[in-house]
Amino acid sequence: MPGWATGWVTRARNPALRSTALTLLVSTVIMVGGCSSTRYYDAESHDSSELERVNRAVFAFNEDFDRQLVEPIAQQYVTHVPNDLRKGIGGVVHNLNEPIYAINFLLQGHVDRSMAATGRFVMNTSLGLFGLIDYAAMIGVAPRRTSFDLTLATWGIPSGDYIILPILGPSSPRKIFADIGEGVLDPLNAIPALNGGATVAARAVATGGLRRVEVAADLRALREDSLDLYARMKSLYLQQYSEPVPGGRDPGVLQ
Amino acid sequence: MRTSRREIGALVLGIALAAGSVAPASSDDSATAVVRRFYDGMIAVMRSGQATRARFDQFKPVMMRTFDVPVMAQRVLGSHWSALSPEARKRFQAAYADFIVATYASKLDTYSGEKFDVEPSGEARGDGTLVYTKIVDSEGAEHAVNYIVGRNGKVFDTYFDGTISDVAARRSEFTGLLQRSGPGELIQSLMDRTRKLLDR
Numbered sequence: 001m002p003g004w005a006t007g008w009v010t011r012a013r014n015p016a017l018r019s020t021a022l023t024l025l026v027s028t029v030i031m032v033g034g035c036s037s038t039r040y041y042d043a044e045s046h047d048s049s050e051l052e053r054v055n056r057a058v059f060a061f062n063e064d065f066d067r068q069l070v071e072p073i074a075q076q077y078v079t080h081v082p083n084d085l086r087k088g089i090g091g092v093v094h095n096l097n098e099p100i101y102a103i104n105f106l107l108q109g110h111v112d113r114s115m116a117a118t119g120r121f122v123m124n125t126s127l128g129l130f131g132l133i134d135y136a137a138m139i140g141v142a143p144r145r146t147s148f149d150l151t152l153a154t155w156g157i158p159s160g161d162y163i164i165l166p167i168l169g170p171s172s173p174r175k176i177f178a179d180i181g182e183g184v185l186d187p188l189n190a191i192p193a194l195n196g197g198a199t200v201a202a203r204a205v206a207t208g209g210l211r212r213v214e215v216a217a218d219l220r221a222l223r224e225d226s227l228d229l230y231a232r233m234k235s236l237y238l239q240q241y242s243e244p245v246p247g248g249r250d251p252g253v254l255q
Numbered sequence: 256m257r258t259s260r261r262e263i264g265a266l267v268l269g270i271a272l273a274a275g276s277v278a279p280a281s282s283d284d285s286a287t288a289v290v291r292r293f294y295d296g297m298i299a300v301m302r303s304g305q306a307t308r309a310r311f312d313q314f315k316p317v318m319m320r321t322f323d324v325p326v327m328a329q330r331v332l333g334s335h336w337s338a339l340s341p342e343a344r345k346r347f348q349a350a351y352a353d354f355i356v357a358t359y360a361s362k363l364d365t366y367s368g369e370k371f372d373v374e375p376s377g378e379a380r381g382d383g384t385l386v387y388t389k390i391v392d393s394e395g396a397e398h399a400v401n402y403i404v405g406r407n408g409k410v411f412d413t414y415f416d417g418t419i420s421d422v423a424a425r426r427s428e429f430t431g432l433l434q435r436s437g438p439g440e441l442i443q444s445l446m447d448r449t450r451k452l453l454d455r
Contacts, residue, residue: 083394214396225358225452227444228428235427239419 051161058164059230065167074213086213088132093206094143095124095131096194100186104146108154116141148185149178153241162234170237286377286384286404293321293402293410294371294388297359301366307453311360315352318359323409324352330411331425335433343438350445361452367393377404383411 078086098121105114120136120143128135137143152174153159160173188194194203226232296317300310328348329336339347370391377384383405390398399417402410413421432441 087395217392221358221362224361225354225448226428227441227448228431231431232424232428235424236415236419239423240416 051163055162055164056230058166062164062167062169063229070209070212071216074209074216077209077213078216087134090210090214091124091128091131091134093131093203093210095121095128096188096203097145097207098124099188100148100182101144101146103185103187104148104151105144107148107151108146113144113146116144147178148182149175150241152178159238159241162238170233285408286386286402287373287375289321289404289408289410290386290388290402291373293317294373296321297363298366298369298371300360300363301369304365307361307364307455310363311356311453314360314363315356318356319352321410322355323405323407323411324348324355326405326409326411327351327355327422330422331429332433333426333430335430339438343442346442347438347445350442350449354445354449357449357452361455369393382406387417 081089098117102114102117102121105111105117120141123136123139123141124131124134127133134143149172157174159175163171163173163176165171165176183189189200193199222233222236223229296314300314300317303310303313305313325348328344328351331351332339332347336344370389372389372391374387374389377386379385380403383403386402386404388400388402390400392398398415401414401417403412403414405411411422415421429441432444
């Protein structure tokens with residue numbers, strides 16, 4: 001969900017924008033990650049207590065930020081934009097991610113999924129009018145998301161500590177590295193028209209914003225029935241990356 | 256008041272069960288049927304249009320029939336379970352049962368065409384059978400929810416998005432509270448939250 005902002009940081013080819021954003025990111029990582037030496041934890045381990053204290057403070061800030069600003073905007077969007085139009089907008093924005101999904105699936109060794117993502121991009125961009133219509137899904141090629149972070153996870157690279165970034169939310173040293181790498185790998189960033197700072201930022205905000213709208217009901221439910229929202233969300237987040245559990249027929253696929 | 260609500264609950268439940276039994280009983284009477292009956296009960300509650308507390312009373316028997324609460328209560332506390340006194344275990348189990356019913360009952364307030372598809376055959380696992388389902392919400396978005404059904408025919412964990420264990424996520428949440436504040440506080444928090452969910 002919160003990969004969008006790291007996404008725009010990393011998709012920016014504009015050197016000035018990128019270096020500012022990177023400085024911000026790196027300083028945050030040093031600030032947050034520096035608290036906890038260089039030990040590498042994996043999914044099920046616990047935060048060292050200082051890191052957890054910082055994480056919880058940033059999490060509380062993010063919750064406030066979301067409730068005050070992001071959630072109301074998301075609600076307005078859902079209220080005022082009809083469902084069919086929202087689907088179309090979502091389709092156009094998500095369609096731009098298919099090339100990087102294709103690359104990641106290939107790096108994970110899933111040639112079939114990589115071809116499916118490539119096919120989806122070609123069909124939906126052309127016959128689906130830039131993704132407005134999910135033509136590929138209609139003929140049976142369902143969407144599948146993934147990320148470079150998941151690729152690195154399937155390669156067995158440890159995530160490092162669980163870190164909550166301001167506004168961007170749950171992350172880890174591996175994820176920060178992966179988001180930067182994804183910006184470099186994304187073939188669409190090689191297209192000059194899509195490579196301006198503003199375009200990259202708009203695309204990232206749109207992807208993140210739409211994701212926020214998609215998870216609105218889930219997030220509301222989580223807030224309502226959690227006794228400790230931080231701990232529960234941490235577990236839900238980390239479980240995405242843990243070994244395939246019963247039901248894990250699709251390791252490497254983000255939901 | 257309480258009695259009449261119970262009576263209404265029982266009546267509606269009776270209707271729900273009758274409606275459920277009309278649904279075609281599949282040949283595998285086992286794991287997938289357990290989940291299918293659970294969804295039938297869920298739809299009945301959603302359609303009932305009752306207030307939250309009445310939905311709670313209506314849905315509790317459905318959930319108690321479907322979920323293996325004693326096993327879940329134990330798993331959700333992990334290694335901390337054995338440290339609890341028998342009395343505290345009993346109180347935790349009761350509070351946890353009401354809490355999970357409330358989390359469902361508070362949300363099943365309306366039926367707007369959601370579809371609950373249960374894959375016809377489950378998959379054998381070491382400790383039970385995994386049942387794959389898909390919930391299609393009113394806007395057409397699909398959610399993969401899988402259940403693991405133990406040999407006693409009861410569900411002991413739910414996997415959201417197909418792979419994310421509900422019990423594991425709750426374990427991180429509950430054991431943290433338990434360590435920080437003790438079992439009494441955890442049980443009280445569960446009861447308080449249950450009340451809050453039902454008072455909405």
